[in-house]
Amino acid sequence: MSISTKQDAFATVPDAQGRFGEYGGKFVSETLMAALAELEEVYRELSADARFQRELDDDLTHYVGRPSPLYEASRWSDNIGGARIFLKREDLNHTGAHKVNNTIGQALLAKHMGKKRVIAETGAGQHGVATATIAARLGLECHVFMGEEDIRRQALNVYRMKLLGAEVISVTSGSRTLKDAMNEAMRDWVTNVDDTFYIIGTVAGPHPYPLLVRDFQCVIGREARAQSLAQAGRLPDALVACVGGGSNAIGLFHPFLNDEAVAMYGVEAGGHGLSSGQHAAPLNAGTPGVLHGNRTYLMQDSDGQIMHTHSISAGLDYPGVGPEHAWLKDTGRVKYVVANDDEALRAFHTLTRIEGIMPALESSHALAYAEKLAAGMTPQQMIVVNLSGRGDKDIHTVAQLDGIEF
Amino acid sequence: MSRIAHRFQELAQEGRTALIPYVVAGDPGQSFTVPLMHRLVESGADILELGVPFSDPMAEGPVIQLAHERALASGTTLAAVLEMVREFRATDSETPVLLMGYANPVMHMGYTEFADAAAAAGLDGLLTVDIPPEEVDGINAELQRVHMDNIFLVAPTTPDERIGRIAARASGFIYYVSLKGVTGAGHLDTAQVSSRVAAIRQHSALPVAVGFGIKDAASARAVAETADGVVVGSALVHAMADVIEKGGDPAAAIEAAAGLLGDIRTGIDSAA
Known part of the structure; x- marks a missing residue:
């Protein structure tokens, strides 16, 4: 009985108001409320529609290349001398990251709603590329909002989006990074709400986005759970994933929430260290508040103004986090930890040299924590790390740190 | 009766439309705001709306976004804005003042603490976008609890059945957002505004003020034909920023805003 009660607890969030306990909700201006209600209704219908699910599954199989492998990094595990580490290879997806699982789902919703135009915000550019890709595939007009600072950091992805036919709009307000890109995308959506679908890239934003993005990303955890049983004959002892907005982490964690013996670690960007104040770790060092349509943990000052964040990885450089993570933190089901810039960078190099896999700097945060965790475990134990994206896009950043200019 | 309700009642008896200027508190400096408020009242304002600066003003167009950035750069906090209201109230006990802002600063102060501090400062209403x-x-x-009005937005996209639910929670007046877009956008459709204001009146006896996209005497006059109040924001903020940008001093910027508001007042009063 106690197990079924716990299962119910994880299955009942979000509630009808989109709340995960005291987090989530719909904190947006009145102009968007009707659009959110329409999206909620369409999603409720289509998520129960077998034809829609077949269409989605078909694309995930033949366009994205799913299932992604669960790869045992045995040379790396042996080097550490602790637990066996398995990598969930989301880096092998079409477009090189987990982001496409969600953009395909939302773009299909857009198509069913008759929207001709999609917009997206992007930080590292992975979500922008994934959105531009699916927009090309479905013949939708695509505008991607990206902070001026991130455009500079991620020139390669900006060009990829342009090649795919998307228009990349430089955002020069505020801190000129991901949060400001999201503000600008919201402003565009308010203006063009009749014909535009906003494809949000993470499990944040107003309800129903945290719900539907989670649902689209849960394919990661469902596969990883089945693959663990098939390949290792057991469930993992621990799961590790990086958390910016938190979509790859929720996608891995959610299908395991009822497996009480499976520990879960969400790794936030520690930047130059929590004590420096220069980081992007709201779950570790922030307080609850409202930003971008939902109540969650935020990096904010004593007046409730949102603070500038810092991370070596543009994709984690965000002052908020998905509301379900805020709830999972408070319930204690998931432990949220940090990896600093230098630790992530070391893990980037380690995996590249030892396994021949170049991870995204975002995913490198998860790898850095997994290495520490594995070292304190035994070879009879097992960790699954979400390798959420590949590192090609970060070569410039890494080279610059090595003093190399192309 | 609240100061806001009283003001609308007086204006209705005189057959006039309320003129509601919006400026961002602390833009471009904190000492600028209280003199500006008094000058706006002298130039024909019936109700004052002060924007509370926020780092992420999602509903604002570029003009007001920049005003928020300037106000934050001058160190303007929510507590400082309430202090401006208190200072204004010391010499004007009649003109209603409301704040327009975003949830997070108010939530961070705490709803109870905010309500107590706002009531003590002499604030009359709050609009949280x-x-x-x-x-x-x-x-x-x-x-x-502190008898403060809560002003709600109704949008062009708000379904009719939802207007009633909003009206049930609103007091003071209802703020109709005249267009789909951000503040200061340029595509106001006055015929559409007129039919939506009529729809709101089916659900609520509260006065209806219209804002977003009203920038001069002509557009204000057109809206005043159907609305009980007209909100003017971006045009005023732009007029002041323009003076400062060209090297003018704060006094000249205040006069630019006062001059524009005076023109708009004349336009509104000539409405049928």
């Missing part, structure tokens, strides 16, 4: 009726219960209880 990103707190729709679905999320309002916590703050509404606190605002009602």
